Structure formats: structure tokens, C-alpha cells
Amino acid sequence: MSDHPEIATRVEALESVLTERGLIDPSTVDAIIEHYEKDVGPLNGARVVARAWTEDAYRERLLANGTKAIAELGYGGTEGADIRVLENSAEVHNVVVCTLCSCYPWPVLGLPPSWYKSDAYRSRMVAEPRAVLAEMGLELPEQVRIRIWDSSAEARYLVLPQRPAGTDGWSSEQLIPLITRDAMIGVAHAVEPG
């Protein structure tokens, strides 16, 4: 049972009129849903980050031109025309928001989670990032500069988190589970091993 039965009914009505009028192809609509549920998600971004952690030349290409370096792994498309990669360091922590709507790098992170699209996150992140991050479990010392990126126009941003200590010599496959969606938005660090 839907929490929003009135909306669900309107969607059914819209889809049936569009189908009757021959404006949509229902099997393609099904395929779009499946694509975003199965193929496109933060695992893509995690593969990009793991490669950047393990291959310096790739990391440099990624920071120089995110879209092109991400395309090497076969990811690209809607909301990914101009992807910029932001590297976290001991001095600067990057975090991403869209105050005007819900801009987000779909090809590498999938569709945005509800909290990213919430009024609370969109209003607060630019004004009180330390409070928001602390509330989400990430306390950063004052000497770390917090750089908030408001996605307002063409660029979409992917945060390159710091590689956790104790992972020297780890393969991409071992590193990928440490790289969460939250870390690539910038509201968390990558997971510490062990």
C-alpha cells in the first residue's frame, strides 16, 4: 500500500493516457527503472575512487578532467556532462550540495538519496556545515577548511575521499567496500578497515 495513494493514482492515470496516445513505450519505461535500480549507483563511483587510490596516473587524469577519466570506465550520460572531482586532504574537506534543486552526478553515484534532496540539507549545508556534518557523524577540527560546493549550473561534483590508513597494498576489490556514497558526497570519511 502506498503512503501517497492519491499521487500513485495520478501517476497511473498519466501513464495510461501517455500510453494510449502513443507517447511513451511502456517496456522502455520498465527498462529505465531497472537501469537505475541495478546498473547505476555508488558502486560506479567507488570503482573510480579505488582506481584513483591505486593508480597515480589515473588520479591525475581524474582531477584534470573528471568526465573524460570517468568515461574510461564506461560511465557517463545524463547529469554527467561535466563532472569535477574534488580531492580531500588533511587541510581541505569538500562536501557537495544543491541548494536550488537536486543536482547530483548520476553516472557515478546514481540518483540522489532523500536526505540530499531534503529542505533541511539544502538550506543548512551552506550555512552551518560543521553542525550538519557533526550531526551526520563527521566531526572535523577547526583547522580543516570546509569547502562546500553548491551545484548550481553545469558542473557536477564527486568527492575523492582520503584513502584510509592501513590499506597499503590493498587491491581495488578490497578497497571498493570502504568507499561509500556518503564519502563521495563528502558527509563521511571512507570506512576505516578492521
Added chain:
Amino acid sequence: MPDLHDLGGRREFFAPIDHFPDEPVFHEAWEGRVYAIATFLQALMGPNFDAFRAVMERLPRDEYYGPYYGRWLGVMEKMFSRYLTGERTVARLKVVATAFALKQFVLRPTVPRFVAARVAPRIVGNAKRAKTAARFGVGDVVRVRAERNTGHTRQPGYVTGRRGAITEHHGAAVFADAHAATGSTHAEHLYTVAFDGTELWGDAAEPNTEIRIELFEPYLELA
């Protein structure tokens, strides 16, 4: 000017963040249907996300602040109303070709490198050469103009009137304000501008914070 959507720094929206590290892509079946129908129609009609956002920003208040994909539904019902009544139609062949192209080239776990790097950005992006030379360069200190366009704009309220420094200039793109208003595809230069937290929030700013945002040239003047 619609301001339902312009939320940066608006204290009346401050609330705890309902954060779940893992959540499904679509919480209910209808959300996926709305998303996918919108995707199909954008592919069919040619994407104009600026127009889409412009309609969204003028939704009734309750609908805008309702469920996220409910917002998308509201936009589609308005944007495509003349197609829903049958007043306008699209050739069957175009619908079939769109379905074929999506399945064949787009809805794949990965796409060829040159498609992702060179073809897709031209179709889904708005980058375009500007007819005029850039007025500003990296390092310039600029002020965001005090006024805003009355319709759709990508000039948020919280940076309006504020001083920042240009950190990047990545060429130009179709000017969202004009694109939404008239369909014009003329391009304007785009700059990344950095604002110190104290410039935006004064004494209330948290220490050692800055905001970076891409702004179109018409929004900016030399400070």
C-alpha cells in the same frame, strides 16, 4: 520571483537531517514510474531541464514541499498538458526510434568510452562557445549583482550582493535564465566563485568555511 526552491541559508527550513546511509533508489513503485516517464519524455522531446525546473519552481507550495517525485509528476502534468489532451502529438516513428535508441545505446551498465566522453556530454550538457570574450579571469574579485531575473534563475539568494573570488573559468554554457524563459540557446561564460563563510553569514559563520558555486557572467560585476 519564485523562491520556493531557493533554500540556501533559509533558517525556516533548518531541521535535523533524516539521514539513512542505505535507502532504496525508489521507495514506492510510483516514484520509479514518474522518474522513468520523465526520462523517456525528455529523450523524446529533447531535454530542457531549465524549463523543467522553471515549471517546478512555480508549483503550488504544498506540491513543491510534498514528496520529491510528486513534484516531478506535477511538472509533467503541466509541461505536457497539450499532449495529454491530444491537442499536440508526436509521430509514432519518433517514439519508436527514441525507445530503440534508449535501449540500444543508453540503458547499459557501461557505454563506450568515446560515447561517455564526447557524445553524451553534447546531448545532455549545455556547454557552448560564447560569442563574446570572457569579462573576468581567475583571481578577479567580483560581486554578485543585487538584482535577480524575475523568472527562473541559477543565481541563489544567499550569494546575491556578496563578494567572492573567481577560482575557475571553464568556458561557457547555454544561459539557464534565458533558456527557461524563451528557449534561447545563447551561451554565457561560467565561473566558479569562492565566497568566504563570513562574507555570507557574518558573525554567524562557522570558522574556516567557504562556499564555491558556478555562476553565469551576467550575475557578476567587478567588485
